[in-house]
Amino acid sequence: MTEHKNFVEIPFQYRYQCWFCAEPAADAFTFPDQHHIVLDCQHPKLTIPSCVECTDMAKQAAVDSIWQVQRQVKKALMKKYQKDLAIGLNWTEEALANAGFEGGNFAGFQKSAWFMYQVAKARLNFMGWPLVVDGIDVVTEEGRNDFQFDGVCYPSLEHAIDHFSRTFSLDSGLLKQILAKLGKENFAQAVRICRLYVGATPDEKLQALRTLSS
Template sequence: MDHGQNQIEIPFDCRHLCWFCGEPAGHAFTFPNSRQSLVTCVHQPVTLPACDECRKLAAKANKTSIWAVAEAVKSELIRRYHKDLAIGVNWTQESLAQSGFEGGNFAGFQKSAWFMYQVARGRVNFQGWPLVVNGVELVDEPEQEAFTFDGITYPSLTDAINHYCQIFHLDKQYFISVLQVYTRKRFAEAVRFCRLTLADTPKERAVMLKSLKAAVEAEVE
C-alpha cells in the first residue's frame, strides 16, 4: 500500500484485515490526515487497511503516532461494546449452554451471546502487524502501558477500571482507592471487594477501606 513515496508492507495473510481490530477491511486510513497535523506526527505518514468503524474512530483521534491512535480506537471499542464484553465476565460458554433459556424470551441471547463476546474480545485483543515503510520498521511508541486481565488486553489500566466500573456500577473513585491498596496485580480482588460494598454508605465504605489497608499492610509484615 502506497502513501506518496512511502510503501507500506502488509503480510499476505493480513492484506484484507483492519490493522486496528482484525475485522475485514473495506477502507484505508491515512495518518496523519487533514485533521491530524503532519508537524506533530513522530513518524512517517502511513496508510493502512481499516474497517469502516475503526477508520471513523481513528480519524477523530488527536494523537501524534499511529500507535496512540490505535489505543484510542481500542478504548472506544471497549466503551461501545462493553455489554458484549461483559458477557465473558458474567458467563462462561458452558453456563450459557446450561442457562435454560431455550424457548423463552432470552433464547436469542443464549444462542448468540458467546459469539458476540468472542467477536468483541477478538477485536479488542487484535494486535496490528509491525509497520514497515520502505524496508524500515517503524518503532512502536505506545503512550500507555497495556493491561491484560481475564483474557482481554486493555490499552491501559484506566480502560480496565472504566470497563469494570461500568459493568458492575461501581463508584470509580472508590474503586481506584481500593485498587491502590491491592495494586494492579490483585485487580480481581479489588473488583470483588467493591462489589461486596456496593450497597454501603460513603461512611461505611471509608471504614471498610481503612480496614482493608490495615489488612494488606499486615500481609506485608
C-alpha cells in the same frame, strides 16, 4: 482496496485484515493526512488497511502518531462493546448454553451473546503487526499503558476500572482507592472486595479501606 503511496508492508497471514482490529479490511487509513493537524509526528506518513468502522473512528483521533490513533480506536471499540464484554464477566460459555432460554424472550440472547463477546474480545485484543514502510521499521512508541486482565486487553487501567464499575455497579472511587493499596496486579481481589460493598454507606467503605491499611 485502492493502492496508496506509503502503504505499510502486510505479512501474508494478515493480507486481508484491518490493522486496528483484524476484521476484514475494506478500506484504508492514512496518517497523517488532510483530516489531521499534526505538529509532532515522529514517523513517516503511512497507510494501513482498515475496516470502514475503524477508519471512521481513526479519522476522529486528534493525536500525533499512528500508535496514539490505535489507542483512540481501542477506546472507541471498548465503548461500543461495553455490554458484549460484560457477557464474559457474568457468564461462561457452558453456563450460557445451559441457561434454559430456548423458546423464551431470551432465546436470541442465548444464541448470539457468546459469539458477540468473542468478537468484541478479539477486536479489542488485536494489536496489529509491526509497521514497515519502504523497508524501514516504524518504531513502536514507548510508554504504552494497555492493561491486560482475564484475557482482555483494555486500552488502560482506567478503562478496565470503568468497565467493571459499570458492569457490577461498583463505586469506581472505592475501587481506585483499593487498587492504590493493593496494586493493579491484584485487580481481581480489588473487584471482589468492591462487590462486597455495593450499596454500602460511606462509613462502611471507609472502614473497609482502614482494614486494608492495617
